[in-house]
Amino acid sequence: MNKIWERVAYVLIVILLVTTIMHYYSAENEIEEKEAETSIMGPYKEATENGFIMIYNKKEIEVIAPQHTPPVLGEVLVYGYLDQNKITAIGIHNYNYNYILYALSALAGLVVAFIFFKEWKITRRGIIDA
Amino acid sequence: MPDWFTHVLIGLIIAEVFNVRKKSLILIGAIIPDILPKLVLLRLFTPIPEVSYAAFKAFHTPFVIFLAILLIAPLFRYDYKKVVALISIGALSHLLADAALRHFAGGVRLLYPLSMTKYSFGLFWPNESFIIMVPLFAIYCVIMARKYRNGNPAG
Numbered sequence: 001m002n003k004i005w006e007r008v009a010y011v012l013i014v015i016l017l018v019t020t021i022m023h024y025y026s027a028e029n030e031i032e033e034k035e036a037e038t039s040i041m042g043p044y045k046e047a048t049e050n051g052f053i054m055i056y057n058k059k060e061i062e063v064i065a066p067q068h069t070p071p072v073l074g075e076v077l078v079y080g081y082l083d084q085n086k087i088t089a090i091g092i093h094n095y096n097y098n099y100i101l102y103a104l105s106a107l108a109g110l111v112v113a114f115i116f117f118k119e120w121k122i123t124r125r126g127i128i129d130a
Numbered sequence: 131m132p133d134w135f136t137h138v139l140i141g142l143i144i145a146e147v148f149n150v151r152k153k154s155l156i157l158i159g160a161i162i163p164d165i166l167p168k169l170v171l172l173r174l175f176t177p178i179p180e181v182s183y184a185a186f187k188a189f190h191t192p193f194v195i196f197l198a199i200l201l202i203a204p205l206f207r208y209d210y211k212k213v214v215a216l217i218s219i220g221a222l223s224h225l226l227a228d229a230a231l232r233h234f235a236g237g238v239r240l241l242y243p244l245s246m247t248k249y250s251f252g253l254f255w256p257n258e259s260f261i262i263m264v265p266l267f268a269i270y271c272v273i274m275a276r277k278y279r280n281g282n283p284a285g
Contacts, residue, residue: 028184079234108161109161119153
């Protein structure tokens with residue numbers, strides 16, 4: 001009997017999770033549509049007369065901004081009004097040394113995996129105490 | 131924080147301070163809110179479809195991640211309540227640490243689904259997490275040194 005209730009509870013949680021994600025998706029998109037400003041982040045390519053060129057999702061984006069120094073080992077975050085492949089910046093921040101943080105994150109992922117496999121064993125019955 | 135290293139350090143400190151036997155559960159919790167939202171970082175290596183990734187961001191809220199934890203926990207053949215509690219503690223530490231960050235217009239929707247407000251304490255930019263990472267690493271080393279000195283490294 002308990003097993004049946006456990007399964008019912010599991011299915012109800014799945015339904016609640018899916019419904020919540022759908023609600024979040026529409027609420028977030030609604031907010032994004034209302035907001036005129038957006039943020040994009042990517043590598044700095046080169047300076048131009050009106051600002052600089054950055055790469056976002058492998059595409060070149062022209063940033064209209066005052067002269068700006070390129071980031072060191074990282075990316076540039078631009079907050080502003082995006083129109084096609086051009087963004088008029090109202091805020092810029094250099095994510096200096098961000099690539100180092102990405103490398104450290106990968107290292108941390110390995111640490112978690114190491115500790116996980118020291119403590120647990122994955123079997124067909126589930127994850128059991130090692 | 132953008133880096134899991136800081137999140138993992140926070141998780142390790144919590145696990146050591148409270149002598150948690152299954153440290154990996156807290157550590158899983160400490161990185162789990164980022165797993166889906168950070169998939170967009172694939173754009174660094176390859177172009178990704180320009181669609182809304184809002185559904186992934188939902189996992190960066192306490193309510194949604196808690197529901198996900200309730201579903202993941204039965205995979206562990208261990209005390210269900212303990213698994214849920216430990217992963218949740220890790221996840222909460224992650225979301226609170228992220229709320230400390232500064233953004234142009236960002237933050238963590240801590241009260242979703244009650245409110246869509248983003249909370250940000252604006253202490254430092256995500257790329258400045260070295261400011262907290264170094265002291266946390268020192269704290270962790272001190273805790274481990276004390277445990278070794280007392281002959282109880284496993285906690």
